[in-house]
Amino acid sequence: MSAPRFSVVIPTYNRLAYLREALDSVAQQSVAPWDVIVVDDGSDEDIAAGVADHTTKPQVIRQTPQGPAAARNTGVAQATGEWIAFLDSDDLWLPHKLAAYTDCINADDGINILYGPMLPVDANGKPVPGRTKPCHDGDITNALFHSSFVHVPTVVMRRDLFESAGGFHPDLPVCEDYDLWLRLSLTQRFALIEEPLALRRLHGNRLSKQQMSRNLRVKADVLQRFFELPAARETLDQTRARDRLARVLFVAARECAHAGEFDDAQRLLRASRTYGGSWLRSIALTLSTSIRKRFSAKGDAASTAPSTA
Secondary structure, three states: OOOEEEEEEEOOOOOOOHHHHHHHHHHHHOOOOOOOEEEEEEEOOHHHHHHHOOOOEEEEEEEEOHHHHHHHHHHHOOOOOOEEEEEOOOEOOOOOOHHHHOOOOOOOOOOOOEEEEEEEEOOOEEHHHHHOOOOOOOOHHHHHHOOOOOOOOHOEEEHHHHHOOOOOOOOOOOOOOHHHHHHHOOOEEEEOOOOOOOOEEOOOOOHHHHHHHHHHHHHHHHHHHHHHOHHHHHHHHHHHHHHHHHHHHHHHHHHHHHHHOHHEEEEHHHHHHHHHHHHOOOOHHHHHHHHHHHHHHHHHHHHHHHOOO
């Protein structure tokens, strides 16, 4: 059996130092990739010059800033291998990652997508305990709806499967991966490599807490959009899924209210009640949000009123 040809796709934005270390981990693979594509998503740094001397000889594609979803889509479009291996520019692979995936692919020609757990480490590479989620093998739709445990730097998938699924939704600023894995789970079994072969570096530039309301709102919207798909309704345990969706919508609404995003908060609260969310909690937050919105509007009006002095 011929060895699978892996195209490594790495999006980056102003992370040159981390990117070189990520490329080092690719260079150390006992099974060499077919090609390596780095997509520079509008960095201020000169990414191409910064990796020009790297032994992996990455193809660097520069584009205007469009976000990680569009950057990965761009990378896959340039890939020439039949398998896509995703890696983020601030994460790392262990040296036998591609070898382990090769063994799994060669053992079962019905596999189209593989993934595994990640080992969280701090900025210095020291393991961080208690930050891993249980992973699942095979048909994972129900488990995945309740927990986002498929991490991008662990995923290897057939390029034609990625293309037929339409890739990542470029309109999603976050959770674009969660959205794609959910959609794929309806038709694909996910092969689990149980050994952690990727390292996730936890550092201050990952997800800004200033954007937490946006992140939770997008996550809620992704889950709601997926839940409403006919195929998802046929697959999901409806009782448990509706409970999960109501809770995620409420948490997103609460965070939006705290951030002063009152229209989004009220929309999410209405949706939460639709899926069985607590009316008492929802009414209390709705009243609080309405009052804060009214006072906020009065404050804005007062600050823009012309002076009579």
